[in-house]
Each structure stands twice: as C-alpha cells, then as structure tokens.
Amino acid sequence: MAGKTTTADSARASAEPGTLTLVCVLGWAIPGGAHFWLGRRQKSAVFFVVLTLMFAIGLLLQGRLFSFDFSEPLGALAAFADAGLGAPWIVARVLGAGAGEVRATTFEYGNTFLIVAGLLNYLVVLDAYDIAVGRK
Amino acid sequence: MTSHFLLLLLFAFLVSIVFAVLMRDEPRQQVRTAAVMFAGFVVTAVVLGWLMYPLPL
Secondary structure, eight states, X not given: OTTOOOXXXXXXXXXOHHHHHHHHHHHHHSTTHHHHHTTOHHHHHHHXXXXXXXXXXXXXXXXXXXXXXXXXXXXHHHHHXXXXXXXXXXXXXXXTOOBOOTTSTTHHHHHHHHHHHHHHHHHHHHHHHHHHTTOO | OOOHHHHHHHHHHHHHHHHHHHHOSSHHHHHXXXXXXXXXXXXXXXXXXXXXXXXXX
16 A cells, blocks of 8 residues: 555654654653653653652652662662663752661662662653654 | 551552553553552462462571
C-alpha cells in the first residue's frame, strides 16, 4: 500500500534525533515529563505522582542515596538506579538528604523504594522513547 | 511505619500502578491489570515467605 501513511509512520517521521534526545532527557529529569510532552497526560500524571511518592517514601524510611564509588560495584549499581529519578534525585543530593541510617529497621525498605523508583523511571523513559519513534 | 507487611503492601501497590499504566492504555484495563498484579505480588510474597520460614537463616 504505497502512498498510505499511518500514525506510526508520521510519528516515526517526526522523530528527529534531537527531539528524541529531548524526550529522553525530559523523561529522566521529571518523572512523566516525556509522556506529558508527547500528549499522554493521564500516564504522565500517574508516573509523576507515583514515582515521586516512592522516592519520598524511600527517603522517609531512611534509605540511602548511594554514591558512584566504583570500588564498591554493587553500590555503584545502586547509585545508577537511584540517579534514574532525575530532578528529585539531584534535589535530594544537593539538600544532603538520603544519608541513610543503617541501624533503622526500615533502612533496607528505604533503599528498595529509592532504587526501584529510579529503575521504574528508566522504564518510563524507554516507554516514552517507543511512543516517540512510533512503536506504540 | 515499621510494619514489614504494610510496607510490602505499599510497595506492591505503587509498583503495580506503574507497570499497569506502562502496559495498558485504557484506564479500565489499567485498573484491572494493576489489581491482578498487586494480588500476584502479595500472594507470591506470602507464599515465598512461608516457604523460606523453615530455612535456618
């Protein structure tokens, strides 16, 4: 069917590398930001609220924001996961939050919330990328 | 809040929402998928917890 264009085709055509980069960076920096940019407002609102809430709960449970210390490979991986949340992670680091209290009962729970929030945001960014290139 | 079970429920609830919204486009389907996933997470955690109960850790 030459000459007929679908929505996916037009999305693919408009998916310039610069726009895709912007979508990914926006999605990383603000949870749900990329979906908002792409017009998926409902999804965007859910991602923003839930992921930010998970991050805040992780901090409240006295979880630790790991640093990129490559002498401890697992810690560096956890830091990569934490960093997935973009702006909230940057703000927390700047404010000195997320020092972590190892003796707290909820320390590991806090780490889990922080790490999973970041990893989920990476998934959200990949989803936004798929939408931007017309795969979804 | 230090109840392990409540934290498990909260974690499963939030993760289920994100996965459901990622996977489905219609709000009704999203709610259904989130509910199924939440139940799956909780049941799996309880079953695994009981299976690990006799282990000498």
